[in-house]
Amino acid sequence: MGTLRKVSLTNQIMAAMVLxxxxxxxxxxxxxxxxxxxxxxxxxxxxxxxILIMGSVIEAVGGLEIQELRKIGFKMFVWFMGSTIVAAVIGVIFGLIVKPGVGLKGTIGTVDSLTVNDGSLQEIILDFIPQNIIAAMAEANMIQVIIFALFFGLALSLVKQDVKGRQMLEWVSNFNSVILKMVTLIMQLAPIGIFALIAAVVGEIGVGVLGTLMKFLLTLGTAAVLYLIVWLGITTLYCKVSFSRLLKNIWRITMIAVTTTSSAVSLPVKIEDGREKLGISDRINKLVMPLGMSLNSNGLAMYLSLSIVTFAQFFQIELTLGQLTQAVLLSTLACLGTVVVPGGGLVALATVMPMLGLPTESIALLAGIDWFSGVFRTLLNVDIDVLVALIIANDEGELDRGIFNGEKSYTE
Known part of the structure; x- marks a missing residue:
């Protein structure tokens, strides 16, 4: 038993995945x-x-001055939107080069009860704003929760000069610490939970389903890994840090992402390791990580654009440059506030497909391998959030290199 305790949680998760x-x-x-x-x-x-997302955003925004919020917000917008658009473009490029939809035969799996948003642009924009924040929380509508938290944090930043305002900010901070501690305790069960999830998925669909769509998976996996490597290189050069140390510091985050295929489940680990391993200040960490989870889905954007090209090839449709551009834009916009749990990719795909005139029923082609493609989607979604946070922390002079290099430990 003592030996088991000495094995790091990351290694336990890797062993659980293989088993x-x-x-x-x-x-x-x-x-x-x-x-x-x-x-x-x-x-x-x-x-x-x-409540972790809401609390983190409120604390981060509430602790900022208005001019600081404008500055950091602009940087986040540029990095988030820029990286997501590039990811969607890469998905299209790899799809056109490798042609994973050519020669694809048969229908695999079924898709049940997917919610497709057929509303107008005005309705989609209105849906960003909650009518009732309690209802939005109950439905886990992340984008609405974040919008409310941004306004609450903004109001708190304006009143924090008062004693009651400071007390409220301190209360939110303490509450967030308790929630993170609770999640840390639950994470000790991760190896057991991940073993059960992966065993059930492989047992249900078998490994045979991979053969039919292996070309699509290999295309997505290759594009995702190469894109991540480029991002790691850019971050290393931009922040002037060690490449190997960066890999080591984000390794646990990566393992949680690929084994759970959930950005939401990965969020607590991102926040904890961002602070305790990467040396990102709480001010940046608690703002960029939660917002990135809902607004910076590079993996999903790449998956959507590649899927569109794949389906077009399957139906022998020649996409024009204008249609490819539309595919990139739709793939980027569909990532805003999407479902951040396993299976969310199919929901987003069901939203995009009708807009391009492709039959929604064809999503069944990818349903059988959704868990496997979710591994690559979540890998990019999560890791690039972390790298953007690291870059912004470096820009703001709030990257503790002592913690990053393992020369000192994080202290409250």
């Missing part, structure tokens, strides 16, 4: 029932995500 794949392949349909254990772990994490 889960083996168990699923061996026991197949007989192990599907274990999924309830994985779902229980996900729910334990997800039950605090909404």
């Amino acid at each position: 889960g794949i083996l168990a699923g392949a061996i026991f197949q349909q007989n192990i599907i029932g274990i999924k309830v254990v994985g779902d229980l772990f996900l729910r334990l994490i997800q039950m605090s995500v909404v």
Whole structure:
């Protein structure tokens, strides 16, 4: 037992992932029932995500001066939108070069009860604003929660000169610390939960389904990994840090992302490791990480644009430059406030497909491998959020290189 405690949580998660794949392949349909254990772990994490996002954004915005918020907000917008558009463009380029939709045959899996937003642009914009914040929290509508938190934090930043305002900011900060501690305790169950999730997925769909769509998965995986490597290189040069040290510091975040395929579940780990391993100040950390989760989905944008090109090839449709541009823009906009839990990619795809005149039913082609493609989507979604936060912290002079280099530990 003592030896197990010495094994880091990251290594335990990696072992659980491998054992889960083996168990699923061996026991197949007989192990599907274990999924309830994985779902229980996900729910334990997800039950605090909404208030964690709200609290983090309120604390971060409330602690800023208005001019600081404008400055940091502009930087976030540039990095978020720029990186998402580039990711969507890369998805299109790889799709046109590799042609994963050519020769694709058959229909795999089924898609049930996907919500497609058929509303006008005005309705979509209105849906960003909550009519009732309690209802938005209950529905886990992340973009509405963030909008409310931004306005609440802005109001708090204006009244924090008063004693009651300072007390409120301090209360929010203390509350966030308790929530993070709770999530840290729950994360000790991660190896068990991840083993159950992966074993159930592999047991249910088998490894045979990968053969039919392996070309699509390889295209997505190659594009995602190469894009991430480029981002790691840019961050290393921009922040003047060690490439190997950066990889080491984000490794646990990466493992949580690819094994849970959920940006929401990864958020608490991003915030904790951003502060304690990367040396990002709380001011930047608690603002950029939650906002990035809902507004900076590079992996999803790449997946959507590549899927559009793949479906066009499957139906033997020649896309014009204008249609490809539209695919990039739709893939970028569809990432705003999307579902940040496993399976959210299919929901976003169901939103984009009708806008390009492609049949929604064809999403079933990718449904069977959604978990596997979710690995690459979440990898980019999560890791690039962290890298953007690191870049902004470096810009603002709020990157503690002592913590980043492991020369000192984080202290409250």
